[in-house]
Amino acid sequence: MYQDIFDNTNDTSVVDFSKKSYLLKKIKKRFLTYGYRQIQTSTLEQYDLYQSITGTVHPDNMIKVIDSSGKILVLRPDVTIPITRMFAAINKQQLPVQQLFYISEVFRHASQENSEQTQAGIENFGPSTVEQDAEVIALAIHTLHDLGFDSFKLEIGQASFFRELLELLNLSDNARVKLQSLIQAKNVSEIKRLLEQLRIQDDLSILIQQVPFLYGDFLGVIHSASKLALNKQMKNKLAELKRLYEVLQMYEVENYVSLDLGLINHMNYYSDIIFQGFVENVGKPVLMGGRYDQLAEQLNASLPAIGFAIDVDFLVDAMDQHALFPNVTNKMDIVLLTEQARLQEAIQSATMLRSQGYQVNVRTDESTIPASTSLIRYENKQQTLECLNHTHSFSDQNELMRLLRQQKEDE
Numbered sequence: 559m560y561q562d563i564f565d566n567t568n569d570t571s572v573v574d575f576s577k578k579s580y581l582l583k584k585i586k587k588r589f590l591t592y593g594y595r596q597i598q599t600s601t602l603e604q605y606d607l608y609q610s611i612t613g614t615v616h617p618d619n620m621i622k623v624i625d626s627s628g629k630i631l632v633l634r635p636d637v638t639i640p641i642t643r644m645f646a647a648i649n650k651q652q653l654p655v656q657q658l659f660y661i662s663e664v665f666r667h668a669s670q671e672n673s674e675q676t677q678a679g680i681e682n683f684g685p686s687t688v689e690q691d692a693e694v695i696a697l698a699i700h701t702l703h704d705l706g707f708d709s710f711k712l713e714i715g716q717a718s719f720f721r722e723l724l725e726l727l728n729l730s731d732n733a734r735v736k737l738q739s740l741i742q743a744k745n746v747s748e749i750k751r752l753l754e755q756l757r758i759q760d761d762l763s764i765l766i767q768q769v770p771f772l773y774g775d776f777l778g779v780i781h782s783a784s785k786l787a788l789n790k791q792m793k794n795k796l797a798e799l800k801r802l803y804e805v806l807q808m809y810e811v812e813n814y815v816s817l818d819l820g821l822i823n824h825m826n827y828y829s830d831i832i833f834q835g836f837v838e839n840v841g842k843p844v845l846m847g848g849r850y851d852q853l854a855e856q857l858n859a860s861l862p863a864i865g866f867a868i869d870v871d872f873l874v875d876a877m878d879q880h881a882l883f884p885n886v887t888n889k890m891d892i893v894l895l896t897e898q899a900r901l902q903e904a905i906q907s908a909t910m911l912r913s914q915g916y917q918v919n920v921r922t923d924e925s926t927i928p929a930s931t932s933l934i935r936y937e938n939k940q941q942t943l944e945c946l947n948h949t950h951s952f953s954d955q956n957e958l959m960r961l962l963r964q965q966k967e968d969e
């Protein structure tokens with residue numbers, strides 16, 4: 559029974575936390591350079607809001623809480639929707655551009671377990687243009703690059719291209735979901751079988767069977783897709799993708815992108831461009847996003863927007879696998895070991911050293927000394943500094959500071 563208390567936790571150890579904070583610092587710095595400002599939304603959200611919006615996390619996968627009045631709340635399953643809610647409440651029309659970022663926990667119920675993940679993401683509310691899409695994609699690439707990955711890819715898809723295609727088929731919800739997942743899995747033989755079962759007319763069936771092959775080199779895919787019998791809207795979407803690629807070339811990030819016209823995302827609120835970031839040897843995306851120009855319409859506002867979120871905990875694992883963290887040590891900079899009679903003197907030195915930014919502990923018992931780079935002893939009427947296998951005695955704080963500076967130079 560007691561074991562239950564220890565299961566299903568999401569604790570982060572000291573070492574992992576220092577990795578996480580290293581990563582978050584880098585991400586935050588990069589987001590700031592593109593003009594994003596940090597925001598925080600409430601952890602508890604109205605269940606009704608999420609139930610009424612289509613295209614979000616499935617209600618069964620939300621973690622519910624009941625408040626004192628009996629109302630059902632959910633632990634924030636997504637950040638994009640609360641931010642859209644926030645702006646839709648104040649602005650019914652397009653705002654002056656709003657560029658926001660967040661570092662927040664999201665809570666989802668996944669395969670029998672409650673999962674809590676930290677997401678670091680951005681949302682950009684403003685005119686829906688290809689140039690804006692390119693800037694957001696460049697930011698995503700720039701961020702992954704900052705973390706030290708040199709081999710990663712951003713797979714780009716087009717939600718409306720795909721949707722148009724499916725609409726031509728007039729399918730039931732069930733059949734659509736099934737076909738979508740087969741296309742995403744690129745399961746060609748099952749797609750063929752399903753289309754036969756559904757008695758889809760030949761020319762459309764041939765078109766759909768081509769979709770799993772529409773991935774890879776960006777311009778190559780656009781070229782292959784343009785040869786298929788597409789309607790005008792789909793042709794326009796391809797022209798936009800071509801322009802997107804041109805702008806990504808201006809950012810000099812075109813080598814990091816590929817195109818997958820069969821790409822779908824678990825969130826259905828995306829209206830146009832969607833993307834997922836993959837790093838080498840890791841099967842799941844570490845970054846997900848896209849344009850969601852119609853989401854705010856469900857909240858009676860017109861606020862085109864684009865954004866993405868990074869799964870921070872997953873990225874920590876990926877960075878670990880790629881050995882991208884600098885050595886993390888648990889060591890104190892300095893430990894002061896003192897006899898009881900000189901405790902006050904040691905405490906005063908510790909205060910002075912902390913004011914200089916050193917990490918310092920004072921101890922009176924040798925058996926409790928934590929690992930440290932340097933040890934200062936106050937004993938037998940003497941004070942000494944032990945570091946790098948040398949022992950130096952010093953007479954006052956000035957001399958101690960001089961020794962420590964010297965030690966830094968020698969390191």
Ligand SMILES: N[C@@H](Cc1c[nH]c[nH+]1)C(=O)O
Nearest residue numbers: 638846847848865866867
């Ligand atoms: N909220 C999305 C990511 C995203 C942010 N902005 C747009 N999309 C997710 O959790 O997958």
